[in-house]
Amino acid sequence: MIKKKILSDSKDAMQQALVAVKSGIPVATASRTYDVPRMTLYYKITGKYPEDRKMGPSTYLTLTEESGLVTWLLHMSKCSFPITKEQLLDSVQMIVKKLERKTPFADGRPGRHWYEAFLKRHHEVSQRMSQNLTSNRANVSEENIRLWFKKVETYLKDNKYFDIVSDPSRVFNTDETAFFLNPKGGKVLATRGEKAVYSRSGDEKECLTTLITGNAARDLTPPMIVFSYERIPSYISNSVPREWGIGKSEHGWMTGETFYMFITNIFHPWLKKIQIKLPVILFVDGHSSHLTLPLSEFCNKNDIILVALYPNATHILQPMDMAVFHALKSCWKKEVIKWRLLKGQEKLKKEHFAPLLR
Structure with missing residues (x-):
């Protein structure tokens, strides 16, 4: 029996599960060992799914479109316009409507799950707490201005x-x-x-x-x-x-x-x-x-x-x-x-x- 491994990358886990099944390990055992969906593993082994297909649902924006969003987020942050979660989701909604692309999003606006997946896909973007100045509005200094x-x-x-x-x-x-x-x-x-x-x-x-x-x-x-x-x-x-x-x-x-x-x-x-x-x-x-x-x-x-x-x-x-x-x-x-x-x-x-x- 092979020892269960803790893996942070689901793609690597699926690849190792595929190797294990091809070496004679049962699909159910490999699924439990590498913590991957059993039916997805089975479909990949039987050829119904391509082996190099990413796990999870497909993204609704292309790689180029998401890269454009990342570039914009980083640029706006440097220009003192830090973008919020709501602004990002508004942008995606406008892109989806403009392209008339079908998505499961309500009114074309993605929700929490898409947002969390987006951050996982793009490690160069992190969610930070912006400096809260609202309560100290009266303390804005001449030096800052x-x-x-x-x-x-x-x-x-x-x-x-x-x-x-x-x-x-x-x-x-x-x-x-x-x-x-x-x-x-x-x-x-x-x-x-x-x-x-x-x-x-x-x-x-x-x-x-x-x-x-x-x-x-x-x-x-x-x-x-x-x-x-x-x-x-x-x-x-x-x-x-x-x-x-x-x-x-x-x-x-x-x-x-x-x-x-x-x-x-x-x-x-x-x-x-x-x-x-x-x-x-x-x-x-x-x-x-x-x-x-x-x-x-x-x-x-x-x-x-x-x-x-x-x-x-x-x-x-x-x-x-x-x-x-x-x-x-x-x-x-x-x-x-x-x-x-x-x-x-x-x-x-x-x-x-x-x-x-x-």
Whole structure:
């Protein structure tokens, strides 16, 4: 009787099991000894399966496609865009849909088992815990900010992009924000001594995510509004200006797919229409969850240079947060109040949103 061996590589185990069976060891014994599936071993011995076929289910992406994902993951990590598990799975989903490839994945998006197998196949990629700065947002130091500026400057100079920053029309920033359909009311006039004054406004928590993008020359691109519908009703889509973007997601949040749609269908065509010189720089949130492989490939091909803002410092560095959103939301609140007065306190609905925001 042969001694059972502990093997870390299932392919090596199967090969040794095959050798054992060919030397006269029963299939069942070899299966137990080398810890390989008995029927798979039997089918290989009888010729039903080729001997050099890998154990386990076949991969649904080719070697070239998976190598492209690995290259992208490692490159983005070096560029201060560490990719999360969700972003990787979003990228695979977009690739599968684009190729119209049949897979057992729900809606083309792989799950935990594919993800774990992917990491086993590619040992150069490891799952690491990114440095958690969120709770220490107030502790972002001047030194860190200056180091970030220096790193970006070096990157732009090394790639012959630094001259772009001297042209404000070619330097862009994008960020998303939520607009409440029925924002809280401000101070009002009422009977002296009244303890509580109420204003009928509908659900004050209902909001729509909107992506706002502009450059340092004060040009705004058409925005994108994200709705929480599988199929957006025509009365809502028809209310959105034709040149604006319309996205949809389960929760009404910006996703990798909706952000890709914005860049490919709104932002890039707008650059060409306005005849802005390429390449351009687009500063995005350093912790953005919207980056996918198809987006990176599109941007590289079409001269859109993505640069990550320093994480957890948007309250210092994010131009949209610093100079646009506060003023925009203040005006939005005033316009909603005017609209209610004209409509007799009617609740603002989603079909009213885009015309009023415009």
